[in-house]
Amino acid sequence: MRYLTPTLSDLEKAAERIAPFAEITPILTCSAISEMVGAELFFKCENFQKVGAFKFRGACNAVFSLTDDEAAKGVATHSSGNHAAALSLAGKLRGIPVYIVMPSNAPEIKKRAVKGYGGRITYCEPTLSARESTLKIVIEKTHAFEIHPFNDEQIIAGQGTATLELLNTIPDLDVIIAPIGGGGLISGTCIAAKGINPNITIMGAEPKGADDAYLSLAKGEIVPQTNPNTIADGLLSSLGKKTFPIIAEHVSKILTVSEKNIIRAMRLVWERLNIIIEPSSAVVLAALLEHPEENKEKKVGLIFSGGNTDLDHLYW
Amino acid sequence: MRYLTPTLSDLEKAAERIAPFAEITPILTCSAISEMVGAELFFKCENFQKVGAFKFRGACNAVFSLTDDEAAKGVATHSSGNHAAALSLAGKLRGIPVYIVMPSNAPEIKKRAVKGYGGRITYCEPTLSARESTLKIVIEKTHAFEIHPFNDEQIIAGQGTATLELLNTIPDLDVIIAPIGGGGLISGTCIAAKGINPNITIMGAEPKGADDAYLSLAKGEIVPQTNPNTIADGLLSSLGKKTFPIIAEHVSKILTVSEKNIIRAMRLVWERLNIIIEPSSAVVLAALLEHPEENKEKKVGLIFSGGNTDLDHLYW
Numbered sequence: 001m002r003y004l005t006p007t008l009s010d011l012e013k014a015a016e017r018i019a020p021f022a023e024i025t026p027i028l029t030c031s032a033i034s035e036m037v038g039a040e041l042f043f044k045c046e047n048f049q050k051v052g053a054f055k056f057r058g059a060c061n062a063v064f065s066l067t068d069d070e071a072a073k074g075v076a077t078h079s080s081g082n083h084a085a086a087l088s089l090a091g092k093l094r095g096i097p098v099y100i101v102m103p104s105n106a107p108e109i110k111k112r113a114v115k116g117y118g119g120r121i122t123y124c125e126p127t128l129s130a131r132e133s134t135l136k137i138v139i140e141k142t143h144a145f146e147i148h149p150f151n152d153e154q155i156i157a158g159q160g161t162a163t164l165e166l167l168n169t170i171p172d173l174d175v176i177i178a179p180i181g182g183g184g185l186i187s188g189t190c191i192a193a194k195g196i197n198p199n200i201t202i203m204g205a206e207p208k209g210a211d212d213a214y215l216s217l218a219k220g221e222i223v224p225q226t227n228p229n230t231i232a233d234g235l236l237s238s239l240g241k242k243t244f245p246i247i248a249e250h251v252s253k254i255l256t257v258s259e260k261n262i263i264r265a266m267r268l269v270w271e272r273l274n275i276i277i278e279p280s281s282a283v284v285l286a287a288l289l290e291h292p293e294e295n296k297e298k299k300v301g302l303i304f305s306g307g308n309t310d311l312d313h314l315y316w
Numbered sequence: 317m318r319y320l321t322p323t324l325s326d327l328e329k330a331a332e333r334i335a336p337f338a339e340i341t342p343i344l345t346c347s348a349i350s351e352m353v354g355a356e357l358f359f360k361c362e363n364f365q366k367v368g369a370f371k372f373r374g375a376c377n378a379v380f381s382l383t384d385d386e387a388a389k390g391v392a393t394h395s396s397g398n399h400a401a402a403l404s405l406a407g408k409l410r411g412i413p414v415y416i417v418m419p420s421n422a423p424e425i426k427k428r429a430v431k432g433y434g435g436r437i438t439y440c441e442p443t444l445s446a447r448e449s450t451l452k453i454v455i456e457k458t459h460a461f462e463i464h465p466f467n468d469e470q471i472i473a474g475q476g477t478a479t480l481e482l483l484n485t486i487p488d489l490d491v492i493i494a495p496i497g498g499g500g501l502i503s504g505t506c507i508a509a510k511g512i513n514p515n516i517t518i519m520g521a522e523p524k525g526a527d528d529a530y531l532s533l534a535k536g537e538i539v540p541q542t543n544p545n546t547i548a549d550g551l552l553s554s555l556g557k558k559t560f561p562i563i564a565e566h567v568s569k570i571l572t573v574s575e576k577n578i579i580r581a582m583r584l585v586w587e588r589l590n591i592i593i594e595p596s597s598a599v600v601l602a603a604l605l606e607h608p609e610e611n612k613e614k615k616v617g618l619i620f621s622g623g624n625t626d627l628d629h630l631y632w
Contacts, residue, residue, distance in 0.1 A: 276591065
């Protein structure tokens with residue numbers, strides 16, 4: 001089976017589609033951090049996106065791409081993270097029901113976010129198979145349309161709109177670095193950036209404790225993520241069948257980072273930029289701290305995935 | 317002795333003077349927080365100002381207002397806080413030496429900030445009289461020009477530029493609330509706002525544990541601050557002879573707030589806006605949480621003073 005890869009034109013349509021609902025997020029700079037890593041950095045701040053994460057772009061694009069018939073019975077997904085909140089808000093904006101399958105041990109704050117946007121939660125055991133089988137039951141009962149968190153063309157196209165905005169403002173970037181979880185964000189990043197400038201370099205950033213994308217790229221096929229161990233809780237998924245080929249074609253290199261550098265990068269950003277980013281965002285700056293030989297004196301765009309983190313707990 | 321009060325035209329000159337150096341800071345909104353307090357809120361984010369605080373506006377204006385002769389021997393002040401860092405950076409930008417008298421027990425992070433901008437520190441005992449007498453000695457030795465943190469027309473004019481920006485973007489605000497320490501920020505706020513719209517209401521926000529401005533306004537004369545007890549460490553000063561009359565003339569009301577509400581407001585902003593503000597910023601939102609009867613359904617501008625807070629310690 002051959003999957004259709006979204007094109008730059010799909011991303012441009014996505015940008016138009018989500019424009020009434022999504023934020024055009026700010027791009028920040030910080031001379032102190034740029035000097036520290038010896039490159040000129042531009043931070044694309046998806047922590048200021050609706051629901052506090054880039055996930056809203058994809059969810060919004062996917063929900064508003066549906067025909068009225070497809071949308072009539074609502075949408076459904078399984079997620080314990082930002083995609084659940086993003087889909088709930090997108091569905092609310094379209095006026096359709098949203099069904100979320102969530103592991104019973106999901107953090108209280110995530111449950112509250114989903115409920116706050118009107119998402120209807122079905123709890124299940126905290127295993128992938130329980131999530132999948134429960135979602136199947138929910139969909140059989142409701143006839144809702146499934147929207148996968150990353151293995152979906154409209155999701156990928158939506159996530160890519162962050163990079164359209166970034167290159168619209170800073171067109172002469174040499175490199176863009178994005179975090180890799182399931183690969184939706186970096187796939188959209190690739191299509192946007194390579195579509196606009198085929199000479200741009202795309203790198204991924206991944207925790208050493210969840211380095212399945214690094215291993216997958218090395219092996220030339222999807223290596224599933226097993227027992228991930230990292231504070232970057234948005235980057236625990238395996239790559240998908242629709243994201244892996246895009247990453248394999250366009251991503252030059254995946255930089256893996258230690259937990260220590262994720263924490264160091266996170267603190268640097270909180271302290272110097274006065275903004276709150278989640279650990280999954282911090283990996284992109286950690287990549288430059290840990291691999292200072294890469295990207296010296298380059299103009300580098302870094303995509304901060306979001307800002308949803310537990311404020312009762314500091315990692316440092 | 318009669319002091320000259322800065323006028324709107326002085327503020328406009330200040331804005332031009334600092335434009336090459338200072339940030340035009342963003343104005344953020346948050347529908348969840350606005351709904352919570354029943355008013356439409358606009359947050360003027362001086363935590364994104366240079367050195368992370370509004371203090372840079374005043375310091376920059378004061379330093380660049382000096383004649384070459386006045387500036388030749390440098391500038392000096394006593395401060396353990398944001399004014400010290402702000403003056404150090406402003407002096408560095410003008411290329412003149414900056415002498416800072418600081419209590420020996422000042423936080424390490426403040427000392428580092430001043431040194432990072434090239435400020436020359438003289439340590440003294442942590443009392444006001446030691447600070448004043450040490451500053452006198454430093455000035456006698458260096459012939460530097462003293463720049464007081466708030467009791468100074470050019471400082472007041474500089475701080476007022478934040479409100480010029482705020483009203484330039486949101487001209488139809490009903491109310492502006494600013495925190496009160498020595499009164500420099502709120503004095504500049506009054507001159508800007510009343511100069512542009514005489515019908516606008518200005519309120520101050522102050523911790524109950526440092527309510528000297530509240531008492532001063534009630535008594536009609538400066539009541540010195542004694543033994544302040546609050547986490548809002550930027551709001552510990554008494555009012556000055558140049559700030560009190562401006563406040564007495566233009567400020568309708570001072571809303572005092574509990575430490576509990578300062579912490580609650582600070583957490584709300586970190587969580588909902590994904591930005592880092594210091595406790596002294598949070599008092600303005602705390603004022604609306606604690607006095608919900610005030611400003612219902614109004615358009616309210618809130619000035620966040622800065623974002624310099626100890627990231628090793630959470631108040632909640």
